[in-house]
Amino acid sequence: MKLLKKIGLMNAAMFTVLILTWIFVYAGAGLPRAYAWFSLKMVIPILGIAYLLLNVTLWVINVIKKKSTKKRRIGFIAAILLSLHLLLLMNIIQLPYPSRIQNAQPSVTVNWPFAGKTVVGWGGDSLNTNLPHITWASERWAYDLVMEPFNTGSHNPEDYGIWNQEILSPASGIVIAAYDEEHDIEPGSESFLSMEGxxxxxxxxxxxxxxLLNHLKQNSLTVKIGDHVQTGDLLGRVGNSGSTSEPHLHIHHQRQNPVLTPHPVLAEGLPLYFEGTDTVPMPQKGTVVSPSF
Incomplete structure (x- = not known):
């Protein structure tokens, strides 16, 4: 009680929230851990900034009233610690979502989604090979796939090899979402309507x-909700819709139904492997992949 009185109730609450969230991230499992990770990157920083503003206000009031500002100093420390989690969101501090591949089950092995030679833009189980994805729970083992030429810097989507390429169903299953009404954006622009496109x-x-297969071309889908597709069936074509720097196919595997999740990143990503290719089952960034089927 003495320590609580010395620190202050609000400061103690902030430290407790931060500590418990980190405990959930590394000691928890499943969806609660995904929510805790989301909170560290998206909620905690906002809480920290708000608490910093509150402490500044209270500090000014204490100075004017000539009261002790000791608790405010502790409050500043708490607020700064919370706010620094912005560095996680911005990938200035790069931490992979702490789910080990051997513990994330079920994994699945599927066919390659293209009939031609493809390059893995991002993929694998390390920060170096999969940085945009590995720091999020749902996309822990996601892939971005491109074809030569790519990274051209052109603002014309037709200058990219994967543009308008046919996407083949990697596995058999039921179509639970099929959407192709968004326009394809200019490569390098930020005029997207949704993250997934x-x-x-x-x-x-x-x-x-x-x-999940994202960033498809407008009006290119050949399937609808409720269809049962077989491995190799045509699903649609690659476009440049959604949050994307250039035409590519984003593909990842997750436990929760994406239609029902409140936010795309609030899901458990699961390992995704490929068979029927000339390379390893989990190809990494820079790997050139040719299907053998």
Whole structure:
């Protein structure tokens, strides 16, 4: 009680929230850990900034009234610690979502989604090979796939090799989402309407988990909600819709139904492997992949 009185109730509450959130991240599992991780990156920094503003206000009041500012100093420390979690969100501090591949089950092995030679733009189980994805729970083992030429810097989507390429269903399953009404944006622009853009989501027959394919071309889908697709069936074509720097296919595997999750990152990402190619089952960034089927 003496310590609580010395620190202050609000300061103690802030330290407790921060400590418990980190405990959930590293000692928890499943969806609660995904929510805790989301809170560290998205909620805690906002809380910290708000608490910093509150402490500044209270500090000014204490100075004017000539009262002790000792608790305010502790409050500043708490607020700064909370606010520094912005560095996680901005990837200035790079931490992978703490889910180990051997413990994240079920994994799934599917076919390659293209009939031609493809390059893994991002993929794998390390920060160096999968930085945009590995720091989020749902996209822990996601891939971004491109084709030569890519990274051209062109503002014309037709200058990218993967533009308008056919996407083949990697596995059999039920189509639970099929949307292709968003316009394709100019490469390098930020005029997107949603993070995912046009997409197809499958509930896999094998595991009952979900495969998400994003950034498809407007008006290119060949399937609709409720369709049952087989491995190799045509789903649509690659576009440049959603939050994307250039035409590519984003694909990842997760436990929760993406249609029902309140936010795209509030889900458990699961390992995704590929068979029927000339390379390893989990290809990393820079790997050139040719299907053998």
């Amino acid at each position: 046009n997409h197809v989501y499958l509930k896999l027959d094998e595991t009952g988990t979900y495969l």
